Amino acid sequence: MTRGSSGIGVDFDRVTKRYGNMTAVEDVSLGIRAGEFLTLLGPSGSGKTTLLMMLAGFQDITAGDIRVGGQSIAAVPPEKRNFGMVFQGYALFPHMTVRGNIEYPLDIRRMAAADMERRLGAMLDLVQLRGFEDRYPQQLSGGQQQRVALARALSFEPRVLLLDEPLGALDRKLRADVQEQLKDIHNRVGTTFIYVTHDQEEALTMSDRIAIMNRGRIVQVGSPTELYERPRTVFAASFLGKSNFITRNGRTYALRPEKIDALPAGKGSGQNKLSGTIKAITYMGATLKLMVDVPGHASIEVQVPAWRNAGQFAESQAIDICWSDDAQVEVEAGDDEKAGVPPVRPSRG
């Protein structure tokens, strides 16, 4: 299949979902562009699945509206929405073969047998599962099942594909493989992908844009670079990547560990400088992680390239840490869960 269906835009307009007096999604507004790969990223319980379920039609909306291609879908039953959906755990039909699973949506749509066969072939090629059509789901590996679920969801050329933590059950290596394949498929079919995950690395590497969610709200939306380099809140900075927080003149700044330089005591220079002692060193392969105790403050995490600094540092050694002004980003403390991180005050160097 080459560029079968082209995607369609989805607009969440002030969407709220309550279960009794518990609010799962609160006042979410989000515009998703046609053909975009958008990731919903957030901790467990932040409302990602709920948002997706409202879009798919399995949960009703308490307040607000969802529009697809400009049309409200509130009154449309799930089977008429034409969204492909890959569920967490895949939800393949265990009593049908791979062929039966992939052809199911086509059969429901009364597609002619010859067309169905052709579409099946195209789907099997797309997910690289030729030769598996007569197997049952139980006879497939996790990654293969995941690809069948994907093929099934794409076979009827939906305008939007919803994926709820589709890689959760896969091991690290397989995850990376399937991530690449997913991205590749997205590029080829042009469908709008809405992808749910709580894995920040996955979100960073795959998405056109990421929407970070916390406690039912969207905290920030933007491209991976935008979110990583210019987080707006303490929560965004600490959920996507790691961050130190530094308070100066009543303002809070986020500072990524790898943007800090570590030098032997007295050798430090730069726009910002702090002196401290190394509390712990962790070798991480590519980088060396130093936890630095700054007198009177909480410890600051620093990451320096490991190959150049091996042997330079030892525990309880006194060092200087420095960074330039453009390495730090001012963030709102907000009502975030991670606002409890004690900030440190640097001296001007």
Add this chain to the structure above:
Amino acid sequence: MSSAVQTGRFNVYWLLVAPALLLVLVLYAAPILNVLLLSFADPKPGLGNYYKIVESDTVSRLIFTTIRLCLITTIASVTLGYIVAYAMLHAFSTMRQRMMSILLISFWISVLVRSFAWLMLLGHNGLLNNALMAGGIIAEPLPIMRNEFGVLIGMTEYMIPYAILPLLANMQGIDLRVTSASRSLGASNVQTFFRVFLPLTRPGIVAASLLVFISSLGFYVTPAILGGGKVQMIAEYISVQLLVTVRWGTAAMLATLMLVSVLVLMYVLNRFMRLSTVFGGGPR
């Protein structure tokens, strides 16, 4: 489970259950063996009793009636039980627990009490007929009880809980996300039920049907009371042969026939679904 059992070594603790085992063997297996012998030996040695299955009109009609009643009961109670199990599956948890306790309570009400309850409700002078006649809707009482239809009502009502349990066990094992998946793929509620849910409950349906059918074969009190003497099933006939006409050979032959059919059906049931699952042991 102790390792001794797993490795097949003799475990001395088996001696503790030996008396009970012996008791069961002597008091249970021996009489059954005796019945088996009787069916070939009384009144004279040979297969005479078994020829009656085809030769005697009474016996063949009896067998036919029993099978027919059991089949209808099976279809009716599995269908109704399926609906109840489905409702229980989709009920909220407090409601489901309430339904479950009612189900279990129904197991404790004796078949005798239930049969009389049906008579009081639907019998000649029952609540329904009296009300309808008092209301001037009918002139004569409706003949609901004291016939085959009455027996079927009683048997079906009794067997529904037996159908529900294996069906529910089966349904609870289904990942309901597959039904959501089906909807998201374009299938309506009805299509989803027939193409996804129903096929996935097939093992439950088979197990429930066999269980109900096997249990129905032994109905005795219900046909006796609700059939008004017009409907006789094997169990009742056996008792008549034993106590009234004293033809033990025929009785023994029919008992053996029932036993063998039950064993065959149990074997089939076991092939479809582990017995322990059917009786609430949970899937393995």
